[in-house]
Amino acid sequence: MKIAIDAMGGDYTPLVALQGGCEAARVFPDLELILVGQEALIRNLAEKKKIQIPKSVSFCEAEDVVEMKDSPVTALRKKKQSSIMVAADLVKNNEAHAVVTAGNTGAAVAATVLKWRLLPGISRPGIALPVAHHNGISVLMDVGANVEAKPSHFYNYAIMGKIYAESVLKMSDVRIGLLNVGEEEGKGSSEIKEIFNLFKKSYFNFIGNVEGRDIFNGKCDVIICDGFVGNIVLKVIEGVAGALFQLTKNEINKTFLSKLGAIFCLPAFKRLKRKVDQSEYGGAILLGVNGVCIIGHGSSDNRAVFNAIRVAREFVMHDINRKICKEIETNGSL
Amino acid sequence: MKIAIDAMGGDYTPLVALQGGCEAARVFPDLELILVGQEALIRNLAEKKKIQIPKSVSFCEAEDVVEMKDSPVTALRKKKQSSIMVAADLVKNNEAHAVVTAGNTGAAVAATVLKWRLLPGISRPGIALPVAHHNGISVLMDVGANVEAKPSHFYNYAIMGKIYAESVLKMSDVRIGLLNVGEEEGKGSSEIKEIFNLFKKSYFNFIGNVEGRDIFNGKCDVIICDGFVGNIVLKVIEGVAGALFQLTKNEINKTFLSKLGAIFCLPAFKRLKRKVDQSEYGGAILLGVNGVCIIGHGSSDNRAVFNAIRVAREFVMHDINRKICKEIETNGSL
Known part of the structure; x- marks a missing residue:
């Protein structure tokens, strides 16, 4: 299972994304983690902080950074190469199963709705x-x-x-x-x-x-x-x-x-x-989009990022979106 | 200064209204407290609990009781002799300066708006x-x-x-x-x-x-x-x-x-x-009505009733409604 981490969104990223991602890689051998963001910056940080990057952690370049104060519209229109947009693209292109972010909530919702669309009936x-x-x-x-x-x-x-x-x-x-x-x-x-x-x-x-x-x-x-x-x-x-x-x-x-x-x-x-x-x-868990997205608090620390990855893994394993679709097929929606 | 206490509204009334009212009478010699409710019931309770009623505490009969689950409409139409309605009447008729209640909030708002009307500009x-x-x-x-x-x-x-x-x-x-x-x-x-x-x-x-x-x-x-x-x-x-x-x-x-x-x-x-x-x-303080009404929590104890009386006294002393009217005269309202 592959999980994309928005490594640039949040108050203490990329450090906490790097730390949380590396810890998750060690704890869950079934996971591949993709740090989405400015690779050079993150590698420098790892070196400076003497953080060993496990083999199951890889990188995916995303040059733009969505700030907490950016409106979702700004994020979508002007920062097309942001970490959250690129992470959402990975899931869209079947290169990842879920996204974890501690960044701008509105941008995460907008990016995943745009890229993944909503589940039928939602x-x-x-x-x-x-x-x-x-x-x-x-x-x-x-x-x-x-x-x-x-x-x-x-x-x-x-x-x-x-x-x-x-x-x-x-x-x-x-x-x-x-x-x-x-x-x-x-x-x-x-x-x-x-x-x-x-x-x-x-x-x-x-x-x-x-x-x-x-x-x-x-x-x-x-x-x-x-x-x-x-x-x-x-x-x-x-x-x-x-x-x-x-x-x-x-x-x-x-x-x-x-x-x-x-x-x-x-x-x-x-x-x-x-x-x-x-x-x-x-x-928190974003539900209704055709993919798995876990939204951590903006002030998430490495522990929070680790736990968000753990939760994302559970959601993928439980195949929750298929169950939501089945529920709607059986009981209807509005 | 006279303060009317809704002695029947709230989870632990009339006991806490009686206790809180008697304590306020002892602490604030400038106050006259009026317990509004079923006098015989309250007097019986005072005797049973050996509560000495100070001279500055009097009674005003109100036979109906508004329950917490009653809608404001029910309270107003079907329980015209409720403790909150009678208490509001005392202020309307210049027989009291403020009302203290731990009863149904909706009923307190409805009764005071009906009896006192709103301040000009509100x-x-x-x-x-x-x-x-x-x-x-x-x-x-x-x-x-x-x-x-x-x-x-x-x-x-x-x-x-x-x-x-x-x-x-x-x-x-x-x-x-x-x-x-x-x-x-x-x-x-x-x-x-x-x-x-x-x-x-x-x-x-x-x-x-x-x-x-x-x-x-x-x-x-x-x-x-x-x-x-x-x-x-x-x-x-x-x-x-x-x-x-x-x-x-x-x-x-x-x-x-x-x-x-x-x-x-x-x-x-x-x-x-x-x-x-x-x-x-x-x-809490109900503002905007042409009178002073302090609304305690439904689960108010005697201490809470005492403090609500203390706050009602302050509000009357500060003549807050006159100040609100003056503010609106000077700066306008919407």
């Missing part, structure tokens, strides 16, 4: 985010592929989220919830009420409206929302977690006794960090 | 939520009064949030941010782009788009969003915080050493809890 792609909590994992979708989602797009997300939960997360009888401002039927905007009715009449195991707090309690498996709300929620989660860790640190540092106590708690804090650390989950 | 009310973080306090608005906000409503929220931050939180040169999926101009739905342009041309100190994480870093003072997004965000904040505390507890309880360490950290954890505990902030 009218808009969506980004699924696995969220870990003390009762397991929930999937939040869409977290930012499409900020003006129509009811039919919500329906698409529910199909894709269901298949993701079934095939990769091994859930059965997947419970679908609609993110809303209250649990009761009749809550929310007129569009949300329309979607509620659509879901109610569908073949989904639809448990009704869920609220923001239900993302973290296992009340349902897949939580559907539009990309505007989902992206804000994603960043609120990061923000709250960061703020709480900072506040805890400030309070603990105030006395000697609590500093000492914190030393005793260190292993517990480390396990906690590992549990909530998004870099352990390999980022 | 077309929709909004709920402002103060959020504490390590850099101070930010105000998020609207967190659920209006789930289908138009651009002019966003403009109203910015005016009201600005005055709240200036007069109660004592901020100057209040920085206004628009909650969006990215910082760059041009991000978000077409409606959000329209609002961005509206704010850009306004007299506000508009710092542009902000993201979910910026609620917790002090990047701006007032963050504007529609009630659908704001209400989901509010509950996500609760959810993440709760989930993190639970996960931390689980990890700490795994070994004897970390349990011991946690004992040393207990004072720090307690200070932390106090800092992030919403009940310390007295809940």
